[in-house]
Amino acid sequence: MRHTTIALMLQSPILRAGLMTLLRNINDVPCSVVEIAESDYIEELARLRPSVLIADPAVSDADWAMLKSSSSMPLKLVAILTTQMPKSRLKWFDDSFSVYDSSDVVADLLKRHIAPDDDDYKSKDLSPREKEVVIGIVKGLSNKEIAAEMNVSVNTVMTHRRNIAAKLHIHTPAGLTIYAIVSNLVKLEDIKSDMSRL
Numbered sequence: 001m002r003h004t005t006i007a008l009m010l011q012s013p014i015l016r017a018g019l020m021t022l023l024r025n026i027n028d029v030p031c032s033v034v035e036i037a038e039s040d041y042i043e044e045l046a047r048l049r050p051s052v053l054i055a056d057p058a059v060s061d062a063d064w065a066m067l068k069s070s071s072s073m074p075l076k077l078v079a080i081l082t083t084q085m086p087k088s089r090l091k092w093f094d095d096s097f098s099v100y101d102s103s104d105v106v107a108d109l110l111k112r113h114i115a116p117d118d119d120d121y122k123s124k125d126l127s128p129r130e131k132e133v134v135i136g137i138v139k140g141l142s143n144k145e146i147a148a149e150m151n152v153s154v155n156t157v158m159t160h161r162r163n164i165a166a167k168l169h170i171h172t173p174a175g176l177t178i179y180a181i182v183s184n185l186v187k188l189e190d191i192k193s194d195m196s197r198l
Contacts, residue, residue, distance in 0.1 A: 007050035064092035
């Protein structure tokens with residue numbers, strides 16, 4: 001995994017110091033951790049060009065929509081949750097973790113969002129579980145229904161969906177349907193029979 005820069009935009013000095021220590025002690029995520037001030041975050045992000053920005057949406061007034069749409073770099077926004085947040089406050093974030101999560105959870109999250117080197121890059125092939133999620137999407141099942149069929153949580157299904165979109169660069173059910181047919185995950189006859197039941 002390549003060395004990367006992670007930016008922290010956190011008002012709490014205690015939270016900032018703790019997260020900085022945690023990130024620097026994760027051995028399999030080589031990174032530099034930098035602090036940026038919310039007052040001039042646009043300029044700081046342009047200058048430092050981090051791969052990941054970790055922020056607390058509960059106290060930050062940053063314009064996430066503008067930041068995501070104007071960023072010329074592949075910046076991943078990660079929310080650190082210090083309190084329960086409505087989904088509407090998290091819609092611009094790529095992922096989130098809680099102050100109560102373990103360092104392993106944070107490490108796994110960062111590994112998902114840090115682009116690997118070309119040498120380290122693994123195949124874009126979907127895992128068997130991701131293929132199950134694609135089939136569920138093609139069948140028209142909701143995240144909750146897919147989770148019930150796979151006997152996993154809805155959050156796990158949502159993580160699989162993010163990973164599928166990242167690997168395939170397909171963001172619509174129609175696109176995934178075409179992918180599933182071409183990849184022989186489903187047969188055209190199965191889709192037609194599912195459609196006739198509607």
